[in-house]
Amino acid sequence: MSLAHRNDADRRRQEAKRARGRTFVAITFVPVVLALALVATLFADVITDTVSWQIVEPAYTTESWSFTEGFAFFSTWENVVEKELVARGEDPAVVLDDPEERRKFRLRNRVELLWQLDGAPLRYVVTSSRDDTVADYGFFEGLRQLDAIRAEAGEGQEVRLNPWLDAAFLTKNASRTPVMAGLGNALIGTLWVIGLVIVFSLPIGVGAAIYLEEYAPDNAVTRFIELNIRNLAGVPSVVYGILGLYAFVRVFEFGPTVLSAALTLSLLILPVVIIAAREAIKAVPPSLRQASYGLGATKWQTVSQVVLPNAITGITTGMILAVARAIGETAPLLLVGAAAFIPRAPEGPLSTYTVVPIQIYSWVAENDVEFAHVASAGILVLLAVLLVLYGAAFYLRRRFERSW
């Protein structure tokens, strides 16, 4: 074989090798793109799901009576229903004899005493208390077929773009009616639960980390504690729910309350807090401790006045991430008795409660077009809170990262 020939073969082999290399890099790059695409799709899906095109029948005034007429007539609620339904040409018995129908009618209609400037000043009116949804279309679907939807809307109905996430969404409470549902009590419940989680898990977590890093002798007991922490970090969250159900709800008889939820979530995030706090404490260089001892400080003085102040950023970062996890936890709280419908916002540790992710779960589980929009509005609020927390954690980590 001639030299030129060999060079040629070499070059071809090298070229093939380089091509294989490029293919390999491309193959490993695909998963990264897919992961980013999934995150982007998820956010886009959630955001577009919070608006929908709807054909609605607007709230309307159906009847109106003078004050004296109304006063005499409205002494019983049945009269209102009967008169209203007869006016609509429907059979009053259908509503009056069925408790469920009565409840629905009450939700949909209200009797109001109106002060009018023209005509007789005081009048009773019956209004349907909310707009009635006839049909619901997703954001993009609606954009594509807007004309068809407009044509579909009947007499007196209108087509509108409904934003499910507005300021009122944050104060409205759980409801069987999608447009009336909101996060109100759930937000207050989450604040209560998370507040208590911080109160429980911060001192215990940091205390445990200080013990393991600064005090613990290297013996079997210490190794056993460390083994426990590692294993607890891998226990599925639903198992913590079972523990909470057994220990806090039943044995300690706290019941399905804020306190049971907070204790359960505290145990759940404790391994995360301990591991993060240990890392932060470990990062404080021994020379600082030795300088402190050299000045005659005791162990605790050294820990509390030298180690902890220098580890505080790392501990805070770890705590923020742990709290972010606790905020989104759903499964364990389903076991320790978070209820989707609670009449009042919690007023203390022993109140019944609901939290944001539980509301989202119950809305998704409804498996209904409109409740899906409500769920996505709730999810957007939850994700916004979590993104703020993650942002804060990343900022702290970058801003205060220092090398010794």
Added chain:
Amino acid sequence: MSQASKRAAEAIGIQRSVRRNLGDQAIRVVLFLAASVSVVTTFAVIYALSSETIAFFADPAVTFREFFTGTRWTPLFPENQQAFGIAPLVVGTLNVTFVALLVGLPLGLGSAIYLSEFATARVRRTIMPILEVLAGIPTVVLGYFALFFVTSLLREVIPGLNLFNPTSAGLVMGFMILPTVSSISIDSMQAVPRAIREGAYALGASRYEVVLKVVVPAALSGIVASFILAMSRAIGETMIVALAAGQKPTFTFDLRETIATMTSFIVQAATGDQPMGSIGSRALYAVGATLFVITLALNLASGQIVRRFAERYE
């Protein structure tokens, strides 16, 4: 200074240091108690699970044989229609986990190789936080995404796909475990020393040969450990399956069928009103115990692999 006042000063000093020592001792005890909370937690979990599980098996309606070999699971049914074979739940869990691992392991490993070996520092700094966000998305949100987005997409492609199915749930769960796989794998690949890579380069290896034939084999213990940990997380994941895979225990390997997993049964039993002490509520603990044992075994195995097979570089 007189002899007496010197002695007095010394005594005060000793007193002070004794008090200081006592204070330090007390603090030490308090910190030890904080550290032992995790031990108490472990024992509480084991006690809660085992006491109710023993009560479950003590019930004359339940036999070990049926629990491990039966193929029907209906403990929440009325009394004369109950069956206690856990197999449908285990198989359901396996279906979802299989899809999740099929998606999550290659994607996790691939992205780990790219981020650890090929990406520039800037790309890594941008992408890693996004992966952390992915890992931090609450699973109830992923369940919503699986049910409303992925399922409706897949139903146009896969004929006969049920509304609730392990395919969508597993697919989304694959992305949930991706950050677990990639972050642990990245750590173990980064731990492979520079000298070994450079030795391979000196032998004429190209960059991808170094990655494929040197770095990945050297980091294999960490990668395998990350796989096992990811599997344990997939088995224990609850909200995605409760929302998107269904709550109907079915003994089937058809990935289009509605199923139930161990975790989704726990949710179902807990959210229905099972009176305490009823067979339905005890079944919840029995399934919880099974889940706990499986995930604990996987976690311990993962830890063992890291310790036993990790390459040590001096």
